Amino acid sequence: MGYQGNFRVWRGDADGGGLEDFTVEVNEGEVVLDVIHRLQATQAGDLAVRWNCKAGKCGSCSAEINGRPRLLCMTRMSTFTEGETITITPMRTFPIIRDLVTDVSFNYTKAREIPSFKPPKGLAPGEYRMQQVDVERSQEFRKCIECFLCQDTCHVIRDHEENKEAFAGPRFLMRVAELEMHPLDEGGRVDAAQEQHGLGLCNITKCCSEVCPEHIKITDNALIPMKERVADRKYDPIVWLGNKIFRRQP
Amino acid sequence: MAELERHSFDVLVIGAGGAGLRAAIEAREHGMRTAVLCKSLFGKAHTVMAEGGIAAAMGNVNSNDSWQVHFRDTMRGGKFLNNWRMAELHAKEAPDRVWELETYGALFDRTADGRVSQRNFGGHEYPRLAHVGDRTGLELIRTLQQKIVSLQQEDHAETGDHEAKLRVFQEFTVSDLLVEDGRIAGAFGYWRESGRFALFTSPAVILATGGIGKSFKVTSNSWEYTGDGHALALRAGASLINMEFIQFHPTGMVWPPSVKGILVTESVRGDGGVLRNSEGKRFMFDYIPEVFKEKYADSEAEGDRWYTDADNNRRPPELLPRDEVARAINSEVKAGRGTEHGGVFLDVSTRLPAEEITRRLPSMHHQFKELADVDITAQPMEVGPTCHYVMGGVEVDPDTGASSVPGLFAAGEVSGGMHGSNRLGGNSLSDLLVFGRRAGTGASDYVSALPVRPVPSEAAVAEAQATALAPFSGEGGENPYTLHMELQQAMNDLVGIIRKAEEIEQALERLEGLKARARTLTVEGHRQFNPGWHLALDLRNMLVVSECVAKAALLRTESRGGHTRDDYPGMDPEWRRKLLVCRTTGPSEVDVEVKAQIPIREDLLELFDRGELEKYLTGDELGS
């Protein structure tokens, strides 16, 4: 049943580090996080890793396995062959703290930049009426467990640190879409999506959708619909021409 | 000592689950400068694991529902041991708390007329649980998190600083509370990331740290559930009640081993799932206890009709309160009718069409697919009991959440009393909201009325620091992981779902041994993000709380709710009038005493039939 598996785990901190080799026991039915825990308990007591639920619900255990952003607790060992060396590295896009733990504060900063839900005035609690078909789109986005794997994989910031300032990332552009589609929200965030949150930087290459452990169709259902809404308001030549001729402010 | 990080706040909230966040929102709205300290990242709290829903008698699906019915169900579920005032407040206020979430942006599933939809759940007479598919806990946490962000945005607009009035310190563990002259003066702890210490001065602390499940081997709880709040309260001088009552959720995953204990939501049964043993029998019909006979179907046909016509049929016994179902599964497995991996079958695949299953139970479908490679639309699940929730906790004033230590408040799972001897599914999320808010108000009122704020003494701070560093000083001592595993094994085997006097005594002996060994624990490495060190400190909490559990379990010579004594299988009305209170008597000693329960208020008693009360209350309580 069990076998000795080969692992390469990145260890280190902001001052440097590298891949270290380990041989660890692997048993039937285990996930990568189990192996990391065994490593902690038997060979590397101070190996840093984040985790909480072990069931893919909290989004804490994000890392990269064989170069692909994944949840450690949702990657079954049975997806690898016994002889394979499995490489586990921290998320690349965020500053390293130690070993597999990164500083994800970028995401919390971005979350604060999105204007919050704006309920209709004069509607008392208990009086909210919404139809199921109207809430379903936003509900899909609210499945998000904030693992930030989409943020990690998005090349806009993964490959270009300088874009972090201007780009909210797929998770938070999706938050904008969620509020835009909320049946009772009165916010209006379409222009801001383009101008402040960097929607235009997304080139819809869909890596965020590929890695999302909740299988949220981020690109198809959030980002592209937002781009279309932006086009409604900003890139409609007729509106644009009207604005030019009549010198209106859009 | 010179570079110790120091902060000062009006209210400290420890824990960022539902109760903590709700309390923090309330304190901030009362104008308090509030800090939330949590062990994980903001938004990762264990509340996200709650699947079923928030119980609140809104009556959206069945208009017969009312707070009185909810109150009755809660008391029945808790076998009348509940703090009735808490159960009353809870039933009355839960609907407002749910509606309030909608104003924060929550999106619950809807009824046809656009109101919050409500689903059936074990022990609830009417469909009562507001829900979002089976990820209600996530919705609740995210909503509260986003409400906090929105308050921070308001503060930013006003002061230019997002954190002017409400600040979250994430990945920070509180290791000790600081008490001066019997009052709360602050809290001391460390950043998990850097291992550096910090001191928070604050006249009020709200504990919202959740439960103690990590003391058990098979548990649905995450690593955070090490009983920190329980232990902090004990050490600060407060008392714990009802610690013997631990809920084993009947349906946890049993396979593969690495996910053993992870929850399978009760909604599977609420939506039609049935339990079968290895012989294919729906065994729950054999386990309907006397007190519930009238309320549950006695034939499969009637049980099945109930899903479509609840008014004219009795519900299937799969929906009995959790303790009953857990015990039944336990007996089936013991009798050799269990599955290959030591559970029973929970099947919805033969009961609902596949797309209905994926619509109603999306995260269960996902969880089994990804973790166990089981497709629940085609195969049954294997399930077994798992340690899920501790009914016991800090003894608090129902209206304000205040403990016996001035300035110390508690809400949510860490507080005790509300659920009596057994909690109903769905009552936990509503509990968080109702009492989180009340503790927020209670703490704010306390701080406003305080003439002078106590200041933590430097000696106390130094002591806290020394305690936290102790695991590094030893040499040749044991590894905390080994001790933790032994503790879990002992609690699981000896103070688990079925208990006996000899076994509990054995457990207490082992606990003594573990306590002694814990004093010489040794951890390797340095303080920066060192899980070994963190565990060593948490172990101190788990040990003291486990001792409370074991001692209380030994004293209570009856079976009730989450406490089943093999040697005392019956429920004894005399014991209903008694609470077991746990207090510290020394640095790591605890003692458990009997305390009289406050009699239930007359008008609340009148909500029940006399016939029903006779099952629970003693003759002189009934005034015969």
Add this chain to the structure above:
Amino acid sequence: MRAQISERTLRTDRWWLSPLLTVAGLGLISVYAAIRTFMNDYYWVGEYHYLTPMYSPCLSAECVPAASHFGQPLPELPGFLTPPIFIIPFLLGFRITCYYYRKAYYRAAWMSPPACAVAEPHKTYTGETKAPLIAQNLHRYFFYAASILLLINIYDAIAAFSGEKGFGIGLGNIILLVNVGLLAAYTLSCHSCRHIMGGKLKHFSKHPVRYWMWQRISTLNGKHMQLAWSSLIFVCLTDLYIALVASGVIGDLRFVN
């Protein structure tokens, strides 16, 4: 400070395969389309009234008169220009600004990124925020234009049932029908179409018909990539078949008349 990992990617799978296939596929098709455009011949089968979609509508004076279903409002084209010159900008524009093709060529041709979690070779990146890429936002106007061309293609496919000898059905008819079917599915599954038909609404419950359309389009939209490829390849195959029949290399397989 990020973790110091020097490898461009640690992926061990064949991540380069899909961009490679994309480049090869798009390259081949472009070459074929260019050849056919400048050939300016074999686009009309007079006997059966088959008109290749690549030359429809044929609007200038040098078109075979019978192939000009909508007349010849335009004069003869100078130099090497051929009739498709009027439709190619729209068809190409539609495909180039299509959300799927954008993904495909940004990844495969521009390597931005070549595959997920594989570092891209560019120093700077501005996405679709600056000219010319900002023009991708005009996709919906190409969608409108392409819809009109699609209607014309449908007309052509139906018109092809009556040839010189009156009503008849041949393999060419079937191919033309499948072709417009795929083109219609591709066009309908367009993200802009999904948005216009219903996606832009905040309250589906107030617009049941549009909600119904949005649901159908969303289902198709889930297959947009497959439709993009199959319709593109099939247009070429249709054109090739008509070219072969028109040039007399093969005869049309007739079922009726």
